[in-house]
Amino acid sequence: MTETEFRLNGRVVRGQMADYATLAAYLRDNLGHFEVKAGCGEGVCGACTVLLDGEPLASCLLLARQAEGCTVETVAAAADGLRQALAEAFVRWEAAQCGYCTPGMLLTAYAYVKGGGSFDSPSIRRALAGNLCRCTGYQHIIDAIAEVVSTWPAEG
Amino acid sequence: MAGRRIAGGPGVGGTTGQKFARKDVAAKVAGLVSYSGDTQGAGMLHARLVRSLYPHARITEIAIAAAQALPGVAAVLTARDVPCNVLAEDPSGTGGGVFTQPVLASTEVRYVGEPLAVVVAASPVLADAAAQLVKVTYEPLPAVFDPGLALADDAPPIHPGGNLCVQWHVNKGNVEEVLAQAPVVIQREYATQFVDHAYLEPEAGSAWLEADGVIVIRAATQVIEHYRRLAGMLNLPHSRVRLIAPYVGGGFGGKEDMTVEPYLALAAFHTRRPVRMVWSRQESLQARPKRHPMRFQYTVAASRDGKLEAVDINILADAGAYALLTPRVLFAAAVVASGPYRVLAARVVARAGYTHNVPSSAFRGFGAMQAAVAYEQIMDELAETLGMDPLELRRKNFLQRGDELATGERVETAVWLPETLNAVQAALGPEPQPSRPGLLVGRGYAMNMQPYGRTVWFGDQAAVWMGLENDGSFHLRAGVTDVGGGQAAVLGQIAAEVLGVLPEAVTVHFGDSALTPLTGGTFATRQLYMSGNAAVRAAESLRERIQRVAATLCGGDAKTVVIESQGVRTARGSARWHEVAAAARQAGVALEVLETFFAESGPGYDNRRGTAARTFPDFTYGCHGCDVEIDPETGQVQILQYVASHDVGRAINPLSVEGQIQGGVAQGIGYALTEEVLFHEGQCLNGTLAQYLIPAAADLPPIRALILESGEGKGPLNARGIGEPAISPVAPAVANAVARALGGARVRSLPITGEKVVDTLFER
Numbered sequence: 055m056t057e058t059e060f061r062l063n064g065r066v067v068r069g070q071m072a073d074y075a076t077l078a079a080y081l082r083d084n085l086g087h088f089e090v091k092a093g094c095g096e097g098v099c100g101a102c103t104v105l106l107d108g109e110p111l112a113s114c115l116l117l118a119r120q121a122e123g124c125t126v127e128t129v130a131a132a133a134d135g136l137r138q139a140l141a142e143a144f145v146r147w148e149a150a151q152c153g154y155c156t157p158g159m160l161l162t163a164y165a166y167v168k169g170g171g172s173f174d175s176p177s178i179r180r181a182l183a184g185n186l187c188r189c190t191g192y193q194h195i196i197d198a199i200a201e202v203v204s205t206w207p208a209e210g
Numbered sequence: 211m212a213g214r215r216i217a218g219g220p221g222v223g224g225t226t227g228q229k230f231a232r233k234d235v236a237a238k239v240a241g242l243v244s245y246s247g248d249t250q251g252a253g254m255l256h257a258r259l260v261r262s263l264y265p266h267a268r269i270t271e272i273a274i275a276a277a278q279a280l281p282g283v284a285a286v287l288t289a290r291d292v293p294c295n296v297l298a299e300d301p302s303g304t305g306g307g308v309f310t311q312p313v314l315a316s317t318e319v320r321y322v323g324e325p326l327a328v329v330v331a332a333s334p335v336l337a338d339a340a341a342q343l344v345k346v347t348y349e350p351l352p353a354v355f356d357p358g359l360a361l362a363d364d365a366p367p368i369h370p371g372g373n374l375c376v377q378w379h380v381n382k383g384n385v386e387e388v389l390a391q392a393p394v395v396i397q398r399e400y401a402t403q404f405v406d407h408a409y410l411e412p413e414a415g416s417a418w419l420e421a422d423g424v425i426v427i428r429a430a431t432q433v434i435e436h437y438r439r440l441a442g443m444l445n446l447p448h449s450r451v452r453l454i455a456p457y458v459g460g461g462f463g464g465k466e467d468m469t470v471e472p473y474l475a476l477a478a479f480h481t482r483r484p485v486r487m488v489w490s491r492q493e494s495l496q497a498r499p500k501r502h503p504m505r506f507q508y509t510v511a512a513s514r515d516g517k518l519e520a521v522d523i524n525i526l527a528d529a530g531a532y533a534l535l536t537p538r539v540l541f542a543a544a545v546v547a548s549g550p551y552r553v554l555a556a557r558v559v560a561r562a563g564y565t566h567n568v569p570s571s572a573f574r575g576f577g578a579m580q581a582a583v584a585y586e587q588i589m590d591e592l593a594e595t596l597g598m599d600p601l602e603l604r605r606k607n608f609l610q611r612g613d614e615l616a617t618g619e620r621v622e623t624a625v626w627l628p629e630t631l632n633a634v635q636a637a638l639g640p641e642p643q644p645s646r647p648g649l650l651v652g653r654g655y656a657m658n659m660q661p662y663g664r665t666v667w668f669g670d671q672a673a674v675w676m677g678l679e680n681d682g683s684f685h686l687r688a689g690v691t692d693v694g695g696g697q698a699a700v701l702g703q704i705a706a707e708v709l710g711v712l713p714e715a716v717t718v719h720f721g722d723s724a725l726t727p728l729t730g731g732t733f734a735t736r737q738l739y740m741s742g743n744a745a746v747r748a749a750e751s752l753r754e755r756i757q758r759v760a761a762t763l764c765g766g767d768a769k770t771v772v773i774e775s776q777g778v779r780t781a782r783g784s785a786r787w788h789e790v791a792a793a794a795r796q797a798g799v800a801l802e803v804l805e806t807f808f809a810e811s812g813p814g815y816d817n818r819r820g821t822a823a824r825t826f827p828d829f830t831y832g833c834h835g836c837d838v839e840i841d842p843e844t845g846q847v848q849i850l851q852y853v854a855s856h857d858v859g860r861a862i863n864p865l866s867v868e869g870q871i872q873g874g875v876a877q878g879i880g881y882a883l884t885e886e887v888l889f890h891e892g893q894c895l896n897g898t899l900a901q902y903l904i905p906a907a908a909d910l911p912p913i914r915a916l917i918l919e920s921g922e923g924k925g926p927l928n929a930r931g932i933g934e935p936a937i938s939p940v941a942p943a944v945a946n947a948v949a950r951a952l953g954g955a956r957v958r959s960l961p962i963t964g965e966k967v968v969d970t971l972f973e974r
Contacts, residue, residue: 089241152694153238154459191876
């Protein structure tokens, strides 16, 4: 057990974390943050993506205690304008079917747009390489992200 | 798509045919949906399976004492703890055979990963540790991994009845005679592989015991009707087991057979405490049923001007160690084996042999999609032999309304093969050009016909309940499971359309075997067809009751009553909802209805003669086309663009239809190029998603879905099913494009890997 502290969605989390517990397992099973999905447990599918200090990362590849001193964000964090715009575009385009990959996908898309990503489809496809979706064929996801990139930042 | 309204009351609904944002999508995007594994309560136990390490072995001992002694272990359950340790099913529904399988194996294991024991402990880590302490003593036995070898006389017997799982026949005309006289005859063989569903949500669930003794299982399943089988396993009345399916994180047939359900039920039954079970990705890839690998031998005869005369087809599938849904899968393959074409004579023999591989069972496309791999490739190969354009050959032989299928049944609804082909051809545009010298390019097409709905002898039915609240909002209850295709939301949309209210006015409660009327599972592309028709009936029946009450309240003709958000209106007056509710109570009219839709039913299949008056209720037709570019040095195939068109009868929500088509294409591209679960003597060699490669966004081309609407389908508002049809033509379209690019050299087994492409070029 290791005493660990990090900021989760704007609040301080402090606790004894099992040395073997991954961040994904800790968020889900200890804190009840089930918006972080568990898909493969090996860092490939991206369903458990969180933003660690703003960067998308598979939380199943990180031990909870490695988040010490970091900022961790899930889709449950208060959304800024960009996240709101992405969420609305995902709904408008029906960019989710079963929805299991969606929280991770949305966070990756957010980091991509925020980092100045381009609206061209090959760039978006490369940015999503770490987030697998088995339902949609990605087309509506890409359409939604491209739409937000081309209209963001919103005028005014 | 224009928003034409076909059914519906005189109101404001009208979302049918519009791109309409589904209610569940917003919740999913916000991360608010609680899936089956998203539970953790105080005192919850965690269950883990102990699985066989051998493909075939006698079990001499399962020693559980050490595991039981570990602090924190609540139970270690083996076969002797299962009240009725046999799951039995008649999967073809014809009475042709009842197949059985133990819940937990006790004396013999037949595949690697077969469950032997359930360990229940205070935490997942403890459950893992305890599972390691269960000591199983195996005596390995001879095993067979090839269905052809399994059917040989000297093969080790896998089940007492022999190694032939099923054999279907389809016969039309005199094939021998036509073949003997036909001017052109070609023979080809094609093969498909083991593929995994690879949905993102693993097999997961929880179970608990209610105070009244009802065992509740909340799990990722496509079929809540399994509660009856779970009750049978526990020797309990059916009414004492309840199965709840929250939104499922992808199914594709992989959650059609039971996964975690029986083990959760057992664990809760014995420990009387809440239990959770989640399978690892490795368990899922190793031990959960796969899509059937099939081998096809096709002999096709034609006239010199390209009229198909006869087909003689042999199909051999690997059933794996247990039957599961193999008989049904092979039946679908047999029925469509000659494709959407007219043939004078046909003979199809479709067999599945047991092996000591992991069982094969349902997977989107369900046998009919494997058949498309063969029938659409051989059309291109026949065209090449005849020196004809492959599309011209197809057009010459397209099935039409009124034609007889190989089974002898007649096609009654629109067959929009030319329309979908024309749409795809136009959308693809000019022939592809290599992006740099030395690369090879090609364009390929494939047509398909895919059934929707269950075969008619199942006497399929689905029920929907609707009720009106005092405030004018509506409840819709249906046992439908929602695997991500909007199976629940669309029922609300349909009901709103019929009632003439906004879709927000209808709340859909779904997926609970105790509290929602049963609709049958989400499989066989049947849910829109079955539950959708039931929703139309329920909404019509409720509308009629509301109109009757309103007419007495306001005066005027019941048929002219308009339903609005605040209440009802006629030419003579209006009333608010609470007044309608009060008037209904006075008049003794219940503003709630339960309606059941019965699908067309018919006699069973005549497998001796190989004919039927009807097999499936209807089919969905379509055409796919794509351009590929190949690097001859590496054999790497890149898809440049992809266009898919289907006649869906009527697109109730075009956005969802597009999503189904695009998703089907993506899965089909994985099937065509990269996906294969590799087994060596039953052991999975690529049991992680890092090794089993489903397409990522960067692996796929832009996918365009062209939705056509003939207005003819047997679903609600004349819709046809689209879930499975979307995947069937993909692999043959890609294979045909690759063969074009390779100048006619063809890789006849899936997946079309770079290695196979280079080998094929080299052999040439």
